[in-house]
Amino acid sequence: MSVASDSWNWRCLLRLRDLAESFVKCNIGNGRAASFWFDNWTPFGPLIKFVGTDGPRALRIPINAKVSDACNSVGWILPSPRSDHVMRLHVYLTNINRPTDDKGTDSYEWMVENKICDGFSARRTWSVLRPRANLVDWSSSVWFKGATPRHAFNMWTANLDRLPTKSRLAAWGVQINTTCGLCSLLPETRDHLLLTCDYALYFIWNAVSSRLHLPQIVFGSWSDLISWTRVLNVRSPPTLRKIIAQAVIYAIWKQRNNLHHNQIYVLPSVIFKDIDRVIKNSITARRLNKRFRLLMSLWLH
Numbered sequence: 564m565s566v567a568s569d570s571w572n573w574r575c576l577l578r579l580r581d582l583a584e585s586f587v588k589c590n591i592g593n594g595r596a597a598s599f600w601f602d603n604w605t606p607f608g609p610l611i612k613f614v615g616t617d618g619p620r621a622l623r624i625p626i627n628a629k630v631s632d633a634c635n636s637v638g639w640i641l642p643s644p645r646s647d648h649v650m651r652l653h654v655y656l657t658n659i660n661r662p663t664d665d666k667g668t669d670s671y672e673w674m675v676e677n678k679i680c681d682g683f684s685a686r687r688t689w690s691v692l693r694p695r696a697n698l699v700d701w702s703s704s705v706w707f708k709g710a711t712p713r714h715a716f717n718m719w720t721a722n723l724d725r726l727p728t729k730s731r732l733a734a735w736g737v738q739i740n741t742t743c744g745l746c747s748l749l750p751e752t753r754d755h756l757l758l759t760c761d762y763a764l765y766f767i768w769n770a771v772s773s774r775l776h777l778p779q780i781v782f783g784s785w786s787d788l789i790s791w792t793r794v795l796n797v798r799s800p801p802t803l804r805k806i807i808a809q810a811v812i813y814a815i816w817k818q819r820n821n822l823h824h825n826q827i828y829v830l831p832s833v834i835f836k837d838i839d840r841v842i843k844n845s846i847t848a849r850r851l852n853k854r855f856r857l858l859m860s861l862w863l864h
């Protein structure tokens with residue numbers, strides 16, 4: 564998967580910094596794009612975690628500072644270290660060259676197990692993240708044979724409540740209006756956005772339930788969704804429910820990003836058509852697997 568052909572995925576994952584920090588390595592050029600506190604540009608990982616949330620005050624470097632803001636033409640501008648962590652940061656910085664314009668722009672690389680990938684690799688990342696031991700009760704809803712890696716990865720992130728929703732961004736200190744952009748009524752949390760927002764509930768989940776000939780789906784909480792994916796029902800078996808749940812969660816999150824970052828609103832009926840197509844493609848791609856063979860007719864009728 565190349566960066567250019569899947570740039571949405573790439574950009575989305577760059578925003579998932581707290582999860583992606585071990586995968587996205589930032590190489591400093593002129594230091595004008597990389598975030599001093601949030602990017603992974605030192606061996607210590609994002610400095611907001613390494614130094615702590617009082618770092619911006621202690622180091623007198625604002626939370627939204629770029630790496631280049633931490634130096635002048637002579638060198639790094641940092642007050643005397645008052646903690647072990649800051650001391651280690653000082654030692655590291657004094658041993659590297661400061662960002663300068665002749666080095667070009669900052670760049671990001673996707674690394675899996677310390678190897679640089681040519682762009683983002685969902686498959687390789689998945690194989691590292693995929694839990695092999697200590698399976699928890701939700702794991703079969705996230706990682707199942709035949710899952711689409713990018714959907715499973717997104718589901719896994721959502722399941723841990725690590726999607727950077729506006730409420731989470733606000734909790735990290737980002738100045739942001741937390742109102743859900745899809746309904747303009749309630750704060751954008753994971754459960755609101757993906758389960759109970761009118762956009763998700765009345766349009767998308769409702770379309771799913773009528774397609775499956777089920778009563779209107781109402782999820783009170785995330786665990787309701789996970790339980791729903793496991794219900795043994797001949798007309799909508801767990802494998803189909805998992806494919807659907809992952810495709811829906813992915814599509815709503817993608818639409819939310821499209822609205823939040825590009826101000827593009829797409830009607831839920833259009834999104835559902837897209838979900839329908841994605842589900843059909845997922846099933847078609849796996850038609851040689853006998854578990855998937857019956858699913859198409861269950862989804863279509």
Ligand SMILES: [Zn+2]
Pocket residue numbers: 743744745746747748749755756760761762
């Ligand atoms: Zn909403």
